[in-house]
Amino acid sequence: MIRLEGINKSFGRLHVLRDVSLEVQKGEVVCLIGPSGAGKSTLLRCINHLEPLDSGTIYIEGVPVYRYARGDQVIADSDRKIEVLRSEIGMVFQSFNLFPHFTALENLMVAPVHVRREPREQARRRALALLEKVGLSDKVDAYPHELSGGQQQRVAIARALAMQPKAMLFDEVTSALDPELIGEVLRVMRQLAAEGMTMLVVTHEMGFARDVADRVIFMADGMILEEGTPQQMFSAPKNERTRQFLQSILEPNASVEETRAFSGTASNVG
């Protein structure tokens, strides 16, 4: 579904991604964990070309799509090709980024109608269904500022789903939320995973990673240091850095259940 080969990315002298290769199968849920500054978010942003690469190739369903930075120039596939790719991969951001001048419903309809050129009525029906799915049927006409953070993030997930994406990228989507609002967003994500959505999730929610992920990848310093099933990663990490990181997050004596409450703070620390 998504395959990355030898991705390199620098911001100035800072080398954020070093030769990263990774593959996400259709229907797979992969969680990316690691200390902040590890390059997890950058990796996600590279996948739908919000950041141009320095080198490496990204294949979406076997098709390579290019967008390279060369000095201050960007050498890329046609805008159209990149736009189509982006429209097929949903992305949810840490800071929601809902369009403040649109209602929840309009937020969901704008891309299907203006990017996909779907008939308004069809887009509307699906938007309503999606808002119901994320439990916000009563907020259809609300503007983003009228919603709590958790509600906004659920609208943002629904907005991405409105494009009927082949895969979803989640970039620390619970990190900006008050702890009591995290659960409602994770519930939606669990449901999506259960429905077989292909998901690549950058997260500090170790409880979520343990329960939902098919595979957990540990990144640090722009490299993938270790990957495996949640059981392997959480019970017997091989890499020293992984062990240290998990220890710092899952306090020595805390059980995994307690972790979820704790990791709200961990996102600030880590």
Added chain:
Amino acid sequence: MKDFFTLFNFTGAGEYLPDLFRGALVSVELTLTVMGLSLVFGLIVALARLTRFRVVRTVATTYIEIIRGTPALLQLFYIYFVLPAFGLKFPPFTAGVIGLTLNYSAYLSEVYRAGIQAVAKGQLEAAQALGMSRTVMMRLIILPQAVRIVVPPLGNYFISLFKDTALASIITVKEMIFTGQIIAATNFQYFAIFTIIGAIYLAISYPGSLGVQYLERRMKIGYRSRRRRATFGGPAQGAPQGAVS
């Protein structure tokens, strides 16, 4: 000493007031025409400055720098007195409209540009991530948000334009100052005439600046004002309970 008091002679005012009002009307007309045109051209210039095409960008930047680096008065002279030598002859009012529009389009384009760039970066990314093209993103996401940001400064330019129409007197546009000069040349009541003109300017621009202040306050409220409309005027909707942030 007697001469000094004749300064305050308003006796003839009844006769020339209608002329001054007619002049005021020309000023207003000039303001509205130039503002309307500048709002459109300013936006075009702003978009030209933000495009990926370097040539377009350079042309737009050059235009702005020339306009900002030379006096408006000189620009008006140039259009009215110099261009006829190249076969481009305009009546005074038209020349005034062209000159002031060139001037204000340049300044307004900078206001627009600042507004567009002030839209949060996350909005761009969200729009891009949904597959929007630059055009769609600009039209549906960026500009509607930029408008709220630029309305107050645009209002201030509107008022300052009204005062700048006085510059057009220099190329014989029959607005207030020009009319006042003509009258004063015959009856020498400088004090009376220019005081009245000042009062007329103030009577129009002061309410204008109150209006801008009102807009400024409304824009600061953000999107709440829209909610009120949506709640009361729009389809039935639950009370905005649990509105955090």
